[in-house]
Structures are given as structure tokens and as C-alpha cells.
Amino acid sequence: MLIAAMDDGRLISLVSPDFTRSELNLLRNRKRFYCPVCRSPVRLRLGSKKKWHFSHHPKYPCIIETEPESTAHLSGKEDLFQWTKANGRTPELEHYIPEIHQRPDIYLPGIHPIALEYQCSTISEEKLHARTCGYMSVGIRPIWILGGARQKKIRCLARLSGFESQTIQFSNRNAPSHPFFSPYYVSYYYPAEKRICFAGHLHPVSKTMYITQEINHMIPSARPHQLIMPALPFSPESFKQDWADCKRRYRLSVPSHLSREEYWLRQQAYRLRMNYSGFPSFVGLPHRDYIHFSLPPCLWQMWIYFVMTHSPPDLWLTPDMLMRTGKIGGTETVFLRRSLPLCPKRSLAGVIKTYLEQLVKLNKAEGKEGAYRFRASRIAGDLPLDQLLKQDRLVLDSLERVHGQMNK
Known part of the structure; x- marks a missing residue:
């Protein structure tokens, strides 16, 4: 305070x-x-x-329920206040909003008011979701900025665990026409270095790990509008290599701990007498909207592959029909939605349709009046691992090439 x-x-x-x-x-x-x-x-x-x-x-x-404020939190809050003020805004520190009984770290009034929340400590997912929805209910846009100490990276991968994934934002900035460009990002601030970091182009490869490409700004050279629409340069070649590397590790790794969903999928593969690690390269395709599923693309797309491969050849499947499959427990499913309160909602059936359309573009499936089935002649049997690893990269090149031809 x-x-x-x-x-x-x-x-x-x-x-x-x-x-x-x-x-x-x-x-x-x-x-x-x-x-x-x-x-x-x-x-x-x-x-x-x-x-x-x-x-x-x-x-x-x-x-008002508040968390203890660390030195880093107090320092970061002061920096962000002075920064927004120096850039022509009229920030209000710890402004109380009586309608929702909330007090953001920094309030930026205006036609489209903004609440800046600088979050260094751990809070529950339920609490963050409630505070986010509270701001939105009175027409205030919340922007969550994570403390730099919360940024956890392993090579090209960022870990967002617990409440952190709910701080993912969607940028409305004009995006280049590329099939793997992603407008999803998270923001970090390092008060000791006076540095803002945007981890963008988020593509999930597990429940908590995301491929990302970062850009950093020293706070004197940054502008407040970048918190809403950061410029995030995208390197397609780097992304394709990172995605193929993640699939390679997924195929080759011997898991020491399986999630309930992956254990269930392995059981289904065994029951169907299928090689779990030998899934075809069109399983595990990336797309910006796949972030809306809690499970990574390799898992939910593998289930679609199982279902479509073992359906009668004359059966056409719609996304809604596929949504009704994959029940793991009473309420659990491989098609569980990820909580992204700061992002536009996407229909999960629409996300599945996006994947099925990718299969059509790759000539692995055919579509008719909103329903799909595999082209039986295009689905190869088990291939040697070295060939699968090569195809994991080649299938990305194919998607990129087809997308470019369609946008000429």
C-alpha cells in the first residue's frame, strides 16, 4: 500500500x-x-x-483482501506508475472501485479504462479469475503483469503454472499472414533491471509448457500501449525447429510420470493395438487457436486420429460428434477448455474443425457439408521412427506452403 x-x-x-x-x-x-x-x-x-x-x-x-507486498512488488508498482505518468497518462495509485470492492495497483482512467495489476506473489486461480471478471463486469480492461522472478524458461519453452496461464492476453495488432503466428502473450516486469519482457507467440506443448519467442524493452523506451498491442516479431524457421524438437522429445522420451489423460490415451492405444509413439506426423499440428484446449495438440489430436481411424470408412464425423467422444471420467475429457479470461472465446467444436481442415489441406482427409473422414489410401501404416521424425518437420513445411498458395 x-x-x-x-x-x-x-x-x-x-x-x-x-x-x-x-x-x-x-x-x-x-x-x-x-x-x-x-x-x-x-x-x-x-x-x-x-x-x-x-x-x-x-x-x-x-x-479488501490483499496479499503482503514484497520489495519487488512495491518497487515495480512505483516504476509502472511513474512510467505511465511520464507517457501522458493520468494514473491513479490503488484507486478503489466500490462497485466490485477491488483496488488495482494502478488505474488508468479514460474512455476505455484499464486496471494494471503487477503480480509477484502466488494467488489461487479462482481468485485471479474472480478479480479479472470483476474488472470486466464494470467495463475496465485488466492487464496482469507478472513479476520477473515468476518467469521460468527452458530453452525456447516457457512454463506457466497455476494462475499464470490466466494472465495470457490476446493482441489485436495486425498480424502477418502465417499459419503459425500466434497473438497470445504474457507480460513480465523486472524492477531491478527496469525491463519489460513480452513472451509471445505462445503454442502449448503440454498443460503448462509453451513454445515462445520473446522481446524485451527497457522501460524508458517502452510505451503503455504496448501492454495491449506489443510488436512481437515472429521467426517461422525458429518456430518450426522448436516444434519439431518438442515432438521428437515426445516420441523418444520414456515418461517417468504420466498425466491422467496421457495414461488414458496410452490405454486406448494398447486396446486398439496401435503404436502410441508411432503416431503419424499430422498428429500434433500447431495453430494459434489450439491454446484454447487444456491438453496439448499431440494428445487431443491423437484421440481424433484413433476415432477416425477405427470408424467405418463410410462414416462422416462432425466436430460436434468428435466432441462427444474422449470421455475420461465423469466430467473429464480430452477436449477440456483452458481458462483464458483475458482472451476472446473460441468454440471448441470450431477449434476441432480448424484441425480437420488442416488435414484436408494436407490431403489426409476429405470434408463434405461440415463432416469429415480420412482418405484411407492416404493413411500410412507404422513407419520407422527416423522417417517419422523427418516427416514431423516436413508436414510443417507443407502446411506453410499450402497456406501461402491459398493467400496469393
Whole structure:
């Protein structure tokens, strides 16, 4: 908490350079401070290790549920406040919104108001979802910026676990016409380095791991509108290599721990007498909208492959028919939706249709009046692993080439 009211009603902000430590000490001795939301007394903290801040007395907790603020959080919140102000905005620190009983870190008023939330600590998925929906219910666009310490990377892969995946945003910036371009991204801020990082072009390869391409900006050279529409250069060649490498590891790895869904799929492959690791290369195709499924493309597309391969050759399957299959338990399915409250919703049947249309473009399936079936002559049997690995990359080139021909 960086703002409080004095007993004469005036607001005092600790991000303002108007006060020295000596002046604040005098005020602390002469005045009492109150939370501008709940009017409970608060204490002014002027330590040397942590950013100066106000805190509620344990006996007088605020009516708004808040998390303890770390040094990194206080510092980042101050940086983002000063940055938006320096770029012509009129930010309000810890502005209280009574209709929803929420107080964003930074509120940017305007025709399209914005709530900036700088999240360094771990919170529950339910709490983040509720706060996001709260802002949206009163016409405020929430933007979640994760603390830099939360960024977890392994080569080209980013891990987004727990609530972090719910901070994924969708950019409306004009995108190049490319079949693997993705407008989905997350934002990070490193206060010690004064650096904003956008991890963009997110493509899921597991429940929590995503292929990504990053771009970094030092905060003096960044602009607030980039939080909504960042410029995210895309390298198709890098992406295709990263995607093929992930499929290679998936085929070759000996899993030490299987998710319930993957264990179930392996059981189905065994029951159908199919080679689980020998799935054809058109299983596990990328597309921007596949992020809306909780499971990665390799898994839910494998189930579609199982169903269509073992259906009568004259049976045409619609996306809705496929949606009704793949039940693992009472409510669990391979077609479970990922929670993306900040992104436009996509019909899951429409996402399946996108995949089936990719199969049509690759000449592996045929479509008729919204229904699909495999071209039996185009579905090869088990191939040697080295050939499958080569085809995993070649199938991406084929999709890219067909897309380019259709857009000429």
C-alpha cells in the first residue's frame, strides 16, 4: 500500500518525490493516517530495506483482501506508475472501485479504462479469475503483469503454472499472414533491471509448457500501449525447429510420470493395438487457436486420429460428434477448455474443425457439408521412427506452403 489519507482528509502518496524521510517522520509524529478505502488506521513504514509504505494494523484489517507486498512488488508498482505518468497518462495509485470492492495497483482512467495489476506473489486461480471478471463486469480492461522472478524458461519453452496461464492476453495488432503466428502473450516486469519482457507467440506443448519467442524493452523506451498491442516479431524457421524438437522429445522420451489423460490415451492405444509413439506426423499440428484446449495438440489430436481411424470408412464425423467422444471420467475429457479470461472465446467444436481442415489441406482427409473422414489410401501404416521424425518437420513445411498458395 503506497497511498493513505491523513486525519485532515488529504491523500498522501509515497511514490511522490515531494517528501523526504525527515518530512515524513515529522508527519508520522504529528498526523494519523487512514486507509482511503476502509478508513481503518494504517502505519507509515520508513525502513531502509524496503520501499516506504503504509500497512494496516493487525487489529484493523482492510475490507479488501490483499496479499503482503514484497520489495519487488512495491518497487515495480512505483516504476509502472511513474512510467505511465511520464507517457501522458493520468494514473491513479490503488484507486478503489466500490462497485466490485477491488483496488488495482494502478488505474488508468479514460474512455476505455484499464486496471494494471503487477503480480509477484502466488494467488489461487479462482481468485485471479474472480478479480479479472470483476474488472470486466464494470467495463475496465485488466492487464496482469507478472513479476520477473515468476518467469521460468527452458530453452525456447516457457512454463506457466497455476494462475499464470490466466494472465495470457490476446493482441489485436495486425498480424502477418502465417499459419503459425500466434497473438497470445504474457507480460513480465523486472524492477531491478527496469525491463519489460513480452513472451509471445505462445503454442502449448503440454498443460503448462509453451513454445515462445520473446522481446524485451527497457522501460524508458517502452510505451503503455504496448501492454495491449506489443510488436512481437515472429521467426517461422525458429518456430518450426522448436516444434519439431518438442515432438521428437515426445516420441523418444520414456515418461517417468504420466498425466491422467496421457495414461488414458496410452490405454486406448494398447486396446486398439496401435503404436502410441508411432503416431503419424499430422498428429500434433500447431495453430494459434489450439491454446484454447487444456491438453496439448499431440494428445487431443491423437484421440481424433484413433476415432477416425477405427470408424467405418463410410462414416462422416462432425466436430460436434468428435466432441462427444474422449470421455475420461465423469466430467473429464480430452477436449477440456483452458481458462483464458483475458482472451476472446473460441468454440471448441470450431477449434476441432480448424484441425480437420488442416488435414484436408494436407490431403489426409476429405470434408463434405461440415463432416469429415480420412482418405484411407492416404493413411500410412507404422513407419520407422527416423522417417517419422523427418516427416514431423516436413508436414510443417507443407502446411506453410499450402497456406501461402491459398493467400496469393
